[in-house]
Amino acid sequence: MIAMDPAVKCVVWDLDDTIWDGVVLEQDAPVPKPEALLALDVLDQRGILHAVASRGEFEPAAAHLRTHGIEEMFSAIDVSWGPKSESVRRIAESLNIGLDAVAFVDNDPFERAEVSGALPQVRCYPAEQIANFPNLPELTPASITEEARQRRALYRAERIRKIGEQEFEGSNSQFLASLELVMTVRRANEGDLARAHELTVRSNQLNTTGQTFGIDELRRLCASSEHEVLVASLSDRFGGYGTIGLAVSEMSDDESVLKLLLMSCRVMSRGVGTAFIQHVVDRARVRGKRALAEFVPTEVNRVMLVTLRFSGFEVVDSHPARMVLMCSDVRREAAPSTSHVEVRSEDVMPSRDVLP
DSSP: OBOOOOOOOEEEEOOBTTTBSSOGGGTOOOOBOHHHHHHHHHHHHTTOEEEEEEESOHHHHHHHHHHTTOGGGOSEEEEESSOHHHHHHHHHHHHTOOGGGEEEEESOHHHHHHHHHHOTTSEEEEGGGGGGGGGOGGGSOSOOOHHHHTHHHHHHHHHHHHHHHHHOOSOHHHHHHHTOEEEEEEEOOGGGHHHHHHHHHHOOTTBSSSOBOOHHHHHHHHHOTTEEEEEEEEEETTEEEEEEEEEEEEEOSSEEEEEEEEEOGGGGGGTOHHHHHHHHHHHHHHTTOEEEEEEOOOSSOHHHHHHHHHTTEEEEEOOTTOEEEEEOHHHHHTSOOOTTEEEEESSOOOOTTSOO
């Protein structure tokens, strides 16, 4: 396992004198720069989202993006007269992406300094560097999965879900029940390794250990009789979310230790983490093993500790560098209901007589 800096998940763009030369409100009718169009397309194909944080008025800016056929490239558009840092913060929250996975590009050194000062986690770039964006290591994933190429569409579907939630007349639990969520869990195979690796690199908030596995190591773990690597996908009545979860367990004679569990930040509000954890626990208990989990605290993953606790785990070793938790029958009975999620297993559940 290797620790890595968070990958850039979203590039937030200024518009005037950055994506194009000129100012829309000054009637310049500016044309997007070729290097900006190339960067938008290349990064989009790599699964990196784009957003806009620009000064001005929303409607003229959006109309100008639409005129040049690039409005759909942006998963969020925030145009106002307020501080750019506030726009960047709102974008990160709306996309459910940590600020340390956001990059910001602007031609104005004052604007970059304002964002950098208010949000030191955000990486800031001058507009002069746009042509080099396709070559930057932090904007070049180690592998590009088909799911990455679909990421913008997945986020667009999520916007539709949010609209549906806002228009839904009922409680949050009733809305979740109306989604008809189905989680499909299965053992990872060769075709899953690139996406599994991508999840470990991209998922920081919903990661129990804050570490990542390389593709070769995941392949070795999948082939090991002492380990089980599971992937989870999710769908609802609006469509698919793709592969959103990964669990790596280590088996001994009487224990199943969850060495890593993570979920995509896109499903944080769907309450599916507990359902995934409970499925992993069920697999351990069918084998006749105690279910344990390791947790390594980071600056951003406390929500995963809360999820483990809500799922029935209690701390049995509170070493500050690496906690160990064990699933308790008493705590599990008091866990929140996951009845709004149908969990399906695509393989035969293991038994006491079957090695993983």
